Amino acid sequence: MTELRFDGRVAIITGAGGGLGRSHALLLASRGAHVLVNDLGGALDGSGSSASAAQRVVDEITALGGSAAANHDSVATAEGGEAIVQAALDAFGRVDVLINNAGILRDKAFHKMDAAFIDQVIDVHLKGALYVSQPAFALMRAQGYGRIVNTSSASGLFGNFGQANYGAAKAGLAGFTRVLAIEGAEHGIKVNAIAPIALTRMTEGILGDLAAKVAPETVSPLVAYLTNEECTVNGHIYSVAGGRIARIFVAETYGVVLKENTPEAIQDQLTQIDDLDVTRLHEPTSLDSETMIIAKALSEVA
Numbered sequence: 001m002t003e004l005r006f007d008g009r010v011a012i013i014t015g016a017g018g019g020l021g022r023s024h025a026l027l028l029a030s031r032g033a034h035v036l037v038n039d040l041g042g043a044l045d046g047s048g049s050s051a052s053a054a055q056r057v058v059d060e061i062t063a064l065g066g067s068a069a070a071n072h073d074s075v076a077t078a079e080g081g082e083a084i085v086q087a088a089l090d091a092f093g094r095v096d097v098l099i100n101n102a103g104i105l106r107d108k109a110f111h112k113m114d115a116a117f118i119d120q121v122i123d124v125h126l127k128g129a130l131y132v133s134q135p136a137f138a139l140m141r142a143q144g145y146g147r148i149v150n151t152s153s154a155s156g157l158f159g160n161f162g163q164a165n166y167g168a169a170k171a172g173l174a175g176f177t178r179v180l181a182i183e184g185a186e187h188g189i190k191v192n193a194i195a196p197i198a199l200t201r202m203t204e205g206i207l208g209d210l211a212a213k214v215a216p217e218t219v220s221p222l223v224a225y226l227t228n229e230e231c232t233v234n235g236h237i238y239s240v241a242g243g244r245i246a247r248i249f250v251a252e253t254y255g256v257v258l259k260e261n262t263p264e265a266i267q268d269q270l271t272q273i274d275d276l277d278v279t280r281l282h283e284p285t286s287l288d289s290e291t292m293i294i295a296k297a298l299s300e301v302a
């Protein structure tokens, strides 16, 4: 098998001062990428900042003979996003890969969550990914090549108690991935997402026996594939943990066209509406594709 390399490619990895981002940075750098290691260097809840987190990872990469530069801007503002992409241009002259990975946690049961908890988490995870992606995407469009990976989460795709803010942001990233995949397709840009589980400061003490099997290094090979020139998929979302990888996708049941469109008829046919018969599922690839499925279903009863 030919080694998948990144020689001459420039990768921006946000939140790469520790955890998953650091692991992605080390892997891509070991395969020839010039890496912009971005990290605000704050605490898990988003408070504080420090230049040392990103610089430590840059030092690790350069000690191993790789190429990296540090950046400490926050992803959570449009100016920060611009500054991060500009830092990659200043250091390495181009941007081929963007891994949106920066994140914080502010967990609380929804009925106790105040506006600051909502804003901070949405700002870093969701708006942050858009803010960094926008200037990077513009460069990628102009050069006709790019790879973007967004970091979603099972919390947003499947649900998790106490993470209304985080889950909403992470589900938003899945939607962002699908839209940007469509917008980038004709420009040589592929946009995919991961929903990882890994032992980092974010998950310390909550993974039980799984902790020993899910080092961040078990997630990075998928990220390296998805950000490599050889990647063939676009708009996909993968669950990844400990070397186990599975595709997560949005599908819909075959559905029902009601003869009589009343609340009672819906109550009566809910089992059929919800029927998960996999042989009849639809997997729309876009809004247009779903609209065509609806139009076809309606035409069949007309």
Ligand SMILES: NC(=O)c1ccc[n+]([C@@H]2O[C@H](COP(=O)([O-])OP(=O)(O)OC[C@H]3O[C@@H](n4cnc5c(N)ncnc54)[C@H](O)[C@@H]3O)[C@@H](O)[C@H]2O)c1
Binding pocket: 014, 015, 016, 017, 018, 019, 020, 021, 038, 039, 040, 041, 042, 043, 044, 046, 053, 073, 074, 075, 076, 100, 101, 102, 103, 104, 124, 128, 151, 152, 153, 154, 195, 196, 197, 198, 199, 200, 201, 202, 203
């Ligand atoms: N660890 C898991 O099991 C898991 C599961 C699902 C999703 N994720 C996601 O993976 C990503 C990485 O998380 P991790 O587990 O490695 O945790 P982590 O805390 O080690 O990494 C997140 C990094 O983002 C940085 N960061 C925070 N706010 C920032 C900002 N405004 N600008 C720039 N950098 C900022 C932090 O300083 C930190 O280094 C996050 O998006 C997280 O939500 C992790």
